[in-house]
Amino acid sequence: MTIHFIKAGLQTSIQDGGRQGLMHQGVSTSGAMDTTAMAMANWLVGKAQISALFEFTIIGPVIEFSQNIHISITGAKFELTLNNLPVSSYQTIHVKAGDKLNFGKRLQGARAYMAFSGDLLFENKVLQDVLGSKATHLTAGYGGINGKAIRDNTNFSIDFPERKSQVSLRNIDHRNVAYSGHNCFLRCVSAPESSLFNAAQQERFYHQTFKVHPNSNRMGLRLEGEPINFHRPMNISSSGLIQGSVQIPPSGLPIISSVDGQTIGGYPRIAVVISADLDKLAQLAPNDNVIFVKVSQAQALAILKNKQQQLSKALHGSATLPIRI
Amino acid sequence: MSNHLILKNSYRIVENGDSAITLLFDLPPSEQLTKVIMQLSFLLKRRFPETPGLSELIPAYNSLTICFNPLEFSVQPLKSLIDELLQEDLTGYVYQASLIEIPVCYHQSLAPDINFIASHAGINVQDVIAKHTQPEYLVHMLGFLPGFLYLGGLNPELCCPRKQVPKLRIASGSVGIGGDQTGIYPVASPGGWHIIGQTPVNLFAVGTENPFIAAPLDRVKFVEISLAEFNERSEQVT
Structure with missing residues (x-):
């Protein structure tokens, strides 16, 4: 065994770039909720940006390593220690046999990621793709490790720790990492039913601060606040439901669809979060504040292009140090 | 040819x-509309076979x-293409629809809400089973959960509003009624659906080559099986 989860954390699962082209069969995209953090973690260990890695939620794990490998940690900020000494995220870490990594107190965000060099093995077998991906869908129970979250005392081993891994130590400047903190602005454009909401309902949606409900997960984020009331129920036909859709159920309290969300939905949608802001959903913790901001399609595209440029700058403009094993 | 007329001015993007x-x-859901939607989907896929966008x-x-x-694909040409395709006759969708028989056990032990559905409809349990197994349901689409079939054709007598408080866990294979859907x-x-039976399918x-038993435009018929058959077939599946 190479990676021994002494404690698994609150909800730890294997994720990757997810599944594409299967929504018409009810299969959601899944994969890492924070795709930028995933891309950065994998880059730090020299792997393709959508490679499989671990996703941790709210409470991180305690891990003991029994082989020398490279790892990297990105996403939510925790008080990380390696053998009881502080260690930084957003860099390649060379761990040695016997090293113990501890995710202490969570400081910011909700989801962290850990990438590793080499191929992950569970029970001596290379992890198989399910419908083209290793991503775990916890609610429907498929992908990853039998569709389940990783439990305490689970062991993984690593094959060819140096293969697929560029042999260099890398880091990413923290200035290139966007933390939204406890107040999150989610920029939105129109949804198919946006025009069915009247001015008062739109006003209530865009001019209040919602709070993230604890009953939020990878399927969707539930918000609390002043409900967006209906005078009479909107009767709409169920249709394709994409990530970032903000549905208004009869309770009047918004639900934002996320990576494991259902692929067909029947509640009216008031808005859709822009692609560039979907990563922010991963980092929302219970009681964080959410404010929706309307933008135009042109702005949404410009923001996405800018984000893409920032990512490639962060990855290619960062220091790559020669290896020191 | 007939759909050409009904589609005109009856859609928006x-x-x-x-x-x-x-x-x-x-337009209301219908087999013809599902055919048009599937044909359009097929044509778009063919037009953009390997487009990453x-x-x-x-x-x-x-x-x-x-x-x-949006970084690789612009929306305006796509909209124009859809407009262009919808001018054509889209009834020619070639699909070899199958009739899929799904065995369902309606035994009380697997059907916690069948008595409620019977009393709601004002009929007895045998009639619920008869009315549920009678139609050939049309598969309109898959979605919600992987492999979930949206079926059209539930007998209006069996329609029943969903439960106010959803159940936390419904077993896989459970057959239910929610609103006008089964x-x-x-x-x-x-x-939140009322469970009237369970299938071993x-x-x-x-992990199999084709994980889904049906596709849009297929037809589904429920066939009643006994509890003994259910148990036998459940063992074969697992």
Whole structure:
């Protein structure tokens, strides 16, 4: 065994770039909720940006390593220690046999990621793709490790720790990492039913601060606040439901669809979060504040292009140090 | 040819975020409309076979949602193409529809809500089973959960509003009624439908070559089986 989860954390699962082209069969995209953090973690260990890695939620794990490998940690900020000494995220870490990594107190965000060099093995077998991906869908129970979250005392081993891994130590400047903190602005454009909401309902949606409900997960984020009331129920036909859709159920309290969300939905949608802001959903913790901001399609595209440029700058403009094993 | 007339001025293309559009038909769900939607989906897939930018085509009762990468794909030519395609006759969708028989055990032990449905409809349990097994249901689309079939054709007498408080866990294979729909839970999940039976058939066979038992335009017929048959077939599945 190479990676021994002494404690698994609150909800730890294997994720990757997810599944594409299967929504018409009810299969959601899944994969890492924070795709930028995933891309950065994998880059730090020299792997393709959508490679499989671990996703941790709210409470991180305690891990003991029994082989020398490279790892990297990105996403939510925790008080990380390696053998009881502080260690930084957003860099390649060379761990040695016997090293113990501890995710202490969570400081910011909700989801962290850990990438590793080499191929992950569970029970001596290379992890198989399910419908083209290793991503775990916890609610429907498929992908990853039998569709389940990783439990305490689970062991993984690593094959060819140096293969697929560029042999260099890398880091990413923290200035290139966007933390939204406890107040999150989610920029939105129109949804198919946006025009069915009247001015008062739109006003209530865009001019209040919602709070993230604890009953939020990878399927969707539930918000609390002043409900967006209906005078009479909107009767709409169920249709394709994409990530970032903000549905208004009869309770009047918004639900934002996320990576494991259902692929067909029947509640009216008031808005859709822009692609560039979907990563922010991963980092929302219970009681964080959410404010929706309307933008135009042109702005949404410009923001996405800018984000893409920032990512490639962060990855290619960062220091790559020669290896020191 | 006939759909040419009904489609004219009966659709609109609306924004669905910055990376999708939804084509909405102002028409009630029907087999003909599902054919048009599937044909359009097929034509778009053929037109953009390896385009990295066009990622999902999600058909529904009277809509088609098209997802794309906005960095690689621009929406205006896509809209124009849809307008152009909808001028053509789309009834020519060639699909070898199958009739899929799904065995269902309606025994009380697997059907916690069948008595409620019977009393709601003012009929007895045998009549519920007879009315549920009688139609050939049309598969309009798949979605919600992997392999979940949206079926059209439930006998109006069996329609019943969903439960006010959803149950936290419904076993996979459970057959239920919710509103004017009937369906099968492909995986265990929370749900608000009234459960009237269970099938031993796996609707989402993870790890097999074709994990899904049906596609849009197929037909589904429920066939009653005994508890003994159910138990026997459940063992074969697992």
